[in-house]
Each structure stands twice: as structure tokens, then as C-alpha cells.
Amino acid sequence: MRTNYPKIVEIAETKSEAKDIKTFRFRYNKKVSTGQFFMVWIPGIDEIPMSASYTDNFKGVTVEKIGEATSALFKMKKGDKIGIRGPYGNGFKTPKDRVLFVAGGTGIIPVASLAEKIKKKNSLIVFGAKTKKELFFIKRIKKSCSKLLISTDDGSFGYHGFASDLAKKVLEKEKFNQIITCGPEIMMKKILDLGLEYKIPVQASLERYMKCGIGICDSCAINGYHVCRDGPVFDDRTLRKMRDFGKFKRDASGRRVRI
């Protein structure tokens, strides 16, 4: 069986979520765990990794328009064809009560999906964005019964400041048994340090440039680990072993560049 080959699917539904953020839904009958990702092929343009935002039979990816591939995808409509490989990666380990989620920007995509799946009333989501206009999935998060705290870098909504600062304030007052984080790596590094300080295990979902998605091309390598196969979700013990975490990533040519 050829498992690592793009399956061609039709876009069944598109939904604009916020400025430059759109969800694309499609039928794809493989089992997907929250935190896993697809390699999405936009024919003739590129193939890029995208975190699954909906994991039931009616799958979905939610995408920010940031480059050539995502811009091309944004122009696609219902009925247009894309290729899907995967799901790849490990996904989140089902967290123990009580969970603190910390998401920055599009990091909310797998976080919202996981919060929705575990549906724990006592969990809390800290969601940070640059500005009010970049907030999305709010209704979806509220439905998942989690408490939601919002921060914006410019103060246009909620707490004025970074999600990591807001998370610190939360941790000063409340107790949690697990932290799940996804977003800018500098934010996740701060969350990892907070986890160490408050002795709470952390799971973080990383992002790296990818080619193969199946652990052989070495593009997504970080200190001997491969984000596509060993990750994208790593636990605190592993993250602390990664000297490059929060500091360096690799560009398309494999050069080590500052984050």
C-alpha cells in the first residue's frame, strides 16, 4: 500500500475565520489524532505541512495566508482539488486534569481542537494574538466548555501584553496538572520555563520547515529529533534536551538561523 502519497480530495467547504485566516474542510477517511498534521499539496504550487483543525471524518485545516502556497490555497474554492498526505506526527498525549492551554496566534488551531476533544469544564485557555482582528475560534473554544482568557500585544482586546505573561499571572493563582502550548517558539520557551518553575509537565507543538514529512530528509531536524516524525508534540524532558529550542531553526537549505 502506498500510504505516503497524496490523496486527491475536493474542498467541500471554506470558511473565513479572521483577517487572513481561513478553514478548508474536506472528506478524508483516515484516523487523525489532535496535534497531528497533513502535508497539503496545492497542485502546481507547493506542498506544506498544516495542523489538523478538525479531526472527525469531515477533516479540516485552518490556514494563515503568509506565503505563496497559502495565498494560492486562499484563492481555491469549493470543488477545487488538493492533495492530502498523512496524518503525520505523534499528536498530543491525552492530558490529565486540570489543563492550562497556552496558544499564540495560529497555535490556537491544534489547541482548540484538543480542548474540544477532551471537553473538560475546569480547563483554561490562554489565547494571545497580535491584535483583536487576529482572534478566531472563539465560539468554538467557548463551546468546548473551557474558560478562555485573551491577550493582545496591542491591547485591542483583553489583557494588554503577551500570552506568556498572562499565563504567568494565571499560574501564580491557580493550580494545574498539565500545560499544553502551541505558538511562537519564543513564547513556548517561556511556557516551558514556567512549567519547570511550577513543576507542571508541558507538551509543546513545534513547527519546522518540512519536505518529506516521513522522517528521512532531515529538513525538520532539531538536535537529532525530527519534528515530522518524533514530534510535532514534544514533552518537557525532550524539549529541555533541545539546545536549539526557542533559539534556532533551519531554513529550506538547512542553514541554522536565529528564530
Place this chain on the structure above:
Amino acid sequence: MKLSTEISGLKMRNPTVLASGVLGETGESLLNVARNGAGAVTTKSIGIKPKKGNKNPTVLETEHGLINAVGLANPGIDEYENEIKIALKSKIPVIGSIFGKDKKEFVYLAKKMGSFGVSAVELNLSCPHAKGYGIEIGDDKKLVYDIVKNLKKSVDIPVFVKISVHTNIVSLAKNIESAKADAIVAVNSLKGMKIDLDLRMPVLSNKIGGYSGPGIKPVGVRTVYEIASSVKIPVIGCGGIMNGEDAVEYMMAGASAVQIGSGVYYRGVDVFRKICKEIKTWMKKNSYKKIDEIVGIGLR
């Protein structure tokens, strides 16, 4: 039972070598391959300047193997020094794979690799998916002779030449030997293509890619057999080696060592340890004491 061997002065604890292009972009991944039992590791092919390679899709699976057109993505020789430094901690031979567009580039790259401390350089004269490089140079017999001859004058580490099947193998091999190369590596991936039936278009962005994995093994064995029958320098076999018996087959055809690339995908990064164990099982069953005893016994 003795799996250790020596090729052109490279002392290897066993004959399994990581093939270029798989897990060789970063030093720490090379270290990880060493920890998983490889006898030597080959770096990703490195050029003069950083190269992004082709757009995705660059790797896909077919019925009997993988097709890739990564397109020689690499961080450039200067930046790569740090990766070599890390890889050298493995204490096993590190082979520096290089690609250039002409004699001058190859000499420059080989000297650099030598100064970083690699045990040998491997010339990529066979990449099937990068314009102006690889196979486009490897197909020119005179140019190959010239490159190898010049390299041998400029560096004192062994020079391995990795060649493609898409050429006149025997005459190219004789040429490489007469230019005083230390070993020939055969084969690189074969030119291949996959067209998607729904979209009616090639899947790889580069359209043409390199086909590797189980499907190419008979081609590799035949090629090694032909080369080993016509030259005296060592041959390193490559192409579709998934298990110990595949490795033994290549060695019977004349390979002194074997390279493993796609096998990492099919059996995991510990494929090296697994293959060594399987080679030992075969040797025990067939009463061989030293791995070298198998090399070339099938040449009849």
C-alpha cells in the same frame, strides 16, 4: 564473527554505510545514525552556496520504492563545517558528499571537506534531479576523468565516485579507475516519475525524480557485478538494500561495503543494527568467519 572491514584506509566496524541524502543534513542526525549501528556515514551532498532545493512535493512513495526530487538542498560548504564537527564525535568514518558544476568547484569543496576532517569525499556525479549537476556531469566521461584526476592531485583523503546507471557503466568505471579514484559507489537513484491519475499531472514539482528502494535492487546488483568484473578498485554497493540478505547479495556481486538510504524509511533508523545482525545470522548459517570472505564470491 568479524564484520569489520577496511576500504581505502577507512576502518569500519561493519560494512553498512548511511547513503547520502538521507538524514545527513545535520550533524546530530548523523550522530544518531552512528548510534544506531552504521559502520560509516555519508553527508548530504554539499555545494558551494546554500541551496533551497526544489519545491514540494519532493518525496513520495510508490509501489516498490520512493521517488524524490529534493534537488540538492544544502546549507553550503562554509556553514556545513559545524555539522561535520558534530558528526565527527561519532568516531566512525564520516564521508563528505560533494557536488559541483565543474572541476574548480569539486576541488574547492573536496579541500574544504578535507580540512573539516572527513575520512573521504564522495563525488555526487549521479543526482538525477538537479539541473547542471550530478548526472549531467557524470554522463561526460572525459569531464569525470578530469575532475577525479585533479582531485587526486589536490587532496590526500580517499576519493569515492558515486555514479548513475544512466550511462555506459563499464567504460565510465574504467575511466574513474584510470583517474586513480579510490572507490566507486553504485548506484544512485534511478530517474523516475509519478503521474497522478486524478490530476493528470506529475506529482513531483520537478516532475522527474530519483527512484530508490526495493524496486531498484536488481539494477543495483547487476551494476555492481558489471563494475566489479571490470575494475580492481573497491566498489560500494547501493540500491534497495533492506535487510542482511540484500547486503550479502551485493557483496557477492563484488561490493566491499553497502550504502543504505531508503532502508531508513522502511525499517527505521536502526536499520543498520538490524542489517548487521542479519548478516551475522547468514554468515553463521553458512560458516563464514569474516565479512571480507563474501566479497565477490558471486562473480562467476
